Amino acid sequence: MSEQVEKWTVGRLLNWTTEFFKSKGIDSPLLDAQVLLAKAMQIKRIELYTNFTSEPTEQQRALFRDFVKRRGAGEPAAYLVGVKEFYSIPFQVNPNVLIPRPETEQLVLESLDRLKNFTNNCNDKSDDGVGVSFCDVGVGSGAIAIAVALNYSRILQSLSITALDISPEALEVAKANAKSSGVLERINFLQSDLLDNVEGSFDIIASNPPYVSRIEYDGLPVDIKNYEPKLALLAGENGTEIIAKLAPQAFEKIKSGGYFLMEISPAIAEPVKKILETAGWQNIQILHDDRIVCCEK
Ligand SMILES: C[S@@+](CC[C@H](N)C(=O)[O-])C[C@H]1O[C@@H](n2cnc3c(N)ncnc32)[C@H](O)[C@@H]1O
Numbered sequence: 001m002s003e004q005v006e007k008w009t010v011g012r013l014l015n016w017t018t019e020f021f022k023s024k025g026i027d028s029p030l031l032d033a034q035v036l037l038a039k040a041m042q043i044k045r046i047e048l049y050t051n052f053t054s055e056p057t058e059q060q061r062a063l064f065r066d067f068v069k070r071r072g073a074g075e076p077a078a079y080l081v082g083v084k085e086f087y088s089i090p091f092q093v094n095p096n097v098l099i100p101r102p103e104t105e106q107l108v109l110e111s112l113d114r115l116k117n118f119t120n121n122c123n124d125k126s127d128d129g130v131g132v133s134f135c136d137v138g139v140g141s142g143a144i145a146i147a148v149a150l151n152y153s154r155i156l157q158s159l160s161i162t163a164l165d166i167s168p169e170a171l172e173v174a175k176a177n178a179k180s181s182g183v184l185e186r187i188n189f190l191q192s193d194l195l196d197n198v199e200g201s202f203d204i205i206a207s208n209p210p211y212v213s214r215i216e217y218d219g220l221p222v223d224i225k226n227y228e229p230k231l232a233l234l235a236g237e238n239g240t241e242i243i244a245k246l247a248p249q250a251f252e253k254i255k256s257g258g259y260f261l262m263e264i265s266p267a268i269a270e271p272v273k274k275i276l277e278t279a280g281w282q283n284i285q286i287l288h289d290d291r292i293v294c295c296e297k
Contacts, residue, residue: 007055008055008056008061009052009053009054009055010037010041010048010051010052010053010054010055010056011052011053013033013037013056013061013064014030014033014034014037014048017029017033017036017037017068018030018033020068020072021033021071021072024072026071026072026223031077032071032077033068034048035077035081036064036067036068036071036077036080036081037056037064039067039080039081040056040060040061040063040064040067041056041060041064067080067081074221074222074223074226074227075223075227076099076223076224076227076228078093078099079093079094079095079099079227082094084099084100084141086100086102086104086105086141086143086147087105087108087143087147087150087151089146089147089150089181090180091141091142091143091146091177092141092173092176092177092180093141093173094173095227095228095229096167096169096170096172096173096229097140097141097169097170097173097174097229097232098140098141098228098229098232098233099141099228100140100141100143103263103288103291104143104144104208104263105147106263106287106288106291106292107144107206107208107261107262107263107292108143108144108147108148108151110261110287110292110294111134111144111148111204111206111261112148112151112152114204114259114261114294115132115134115148115152115159115203115204131158131159131160132158132159132160132203132204133159133160133161133162133200133201133202133203133204133255134148134159134160134161134162134202134203134204134205134206135161135162135163135164135195135198135202135204135205135206135253136148136161136162136163136164136206136207137164137194137195137205137206137207137209137246137250138164138165138166138207138208138209138210138232139163139164139165139170139171139174139189140165140170140173140174140208140232141170141173141174141177142163142173142174142175142177142178142181142187143208144206144208145161145163145174145178145187146174146177146178146181146183146187148161148206149161149178149181149183149186149187150181150183159186160188161186161187161188162187162188162190162198162202163187163188163189163190164189164190164191164192164194164195164197164198165191165192166191166192166193166194166231167191167229167231168191170229170232171189171190171191174189175189194242194245194246194249195246195249195250195252195253196249198253200253201253201254201255201258202253202254202255202258203254203255203257203258203259204258204259204260204261205250205253205254205258205259205260205261206260206261206262207246207250207261207262207263208262208263209235209242209243209246209262209263210231210232210233210234210235210242211235211239211240211242211243211263211264211265211268212233212234212235212239212265213235213236213237213238213239213267213268214234214236214237216239216265216267217230217233217234220233238268238271239265239267239268240268240271240272240275243262243264243268243272243275244275246262247260247275247276247278247279247281248279248280250279251279251280251281251297254297255297256297257296257297258296258297259294259295259296259297260276260281260294260295260296260297261292261293261294262292262293263291263292264290264291264292264293265291266289266290266291269286269290269293272286272293273286273293276293276295280297281295281296281297282295282296282297283295283296
């Protein structure tokens with residue numbers, strides 16, 4: 001009697017790969033397996049469920065095997081497939097930009113909340129009559145600036161957005177993402193070391209700056225440390241170095257009554273509060289399990 005060979009169906013490939021990724025200590029083993037298989041088969045992730053018993057072609061399986069090998073060695077799934085969803089928006093990513101994180105969505109939410117208040121208070125116009133102005137410092141893939149632009153369409157005409165980064169490669173990615181999201185014309189992209197090259201002033205400045213200390217950086221998992229840009233993560237010995245420069249600069253560039261919001265690490269919440277106080281910021285609030293800080297001028 002001939003032995004029946006079990007087929008490599010979508011379901012079986014996902015099960016096997018999930019177990020393999022688990023054995024490698026990968027945080028989201030099933031999600032990563034799904035993202036990679038969907039990319040190899042050029043279908044949407046949700047479509048895997050309706051294809052559970054179908055067999056990918058040899059070519060698709062070869063591509064998937066390569067993805068699985070590289071993911072198993074540490075390469076992030078988002079870089080392998082070239083895209084990461086943030087705030088329900090697909091962002092193109094490559095190793096020149098940090099992969100946008102879910103926790104940064106809180107920074108977008110808090111920024112949108114304050115933009116709304118600001119707009120309500122100002123009757124859709126700021127003091128100078130040119131509209132509300134928003135600046136994203138360290139734009140990376142464009143995650144924050146583009147999510148704000150797309151989700152603030154109610155007053156988009158009067159919302160001017162500046163997005164800067166020290167990395168020209170990151171700015172290229174951000175511009176490509178702004179183009180595919182249809183907001184390229186709405187954002188003024190600028191290469192700048194923090195706010196050094198920025199003219200004018202803003203109602204809101206938001207930033208997810210590098211805030212990782214040397215010790216934390218050395219202990220980061222391989223899939224972050226070996227693949228994501230060091231420039232986006234490491235701030236210096238203490239993790240507060242970039243924030244210490246940005247906080248007084250932002251204070252100079254913010255309009256009276258404006259807000260400054262940052263994503264931070266809970267490990268530096270207290271020193272960041274002191275830095276902000278010294279720079280003159282008022283009503284300093286540390287929110288979302290010490291991950292977001294918001295203050296006012
Ligand atoms: C943590 S990443 C944040 C990227 C993106 N905003 C996000 O939330 O996914 C920090 C970004 O700041 C940029 N950056 C680092 N140092 C900078 C500096 N001195 N001036 C401007 N941008 C800087 C990095 O290139 C990187 O894109």
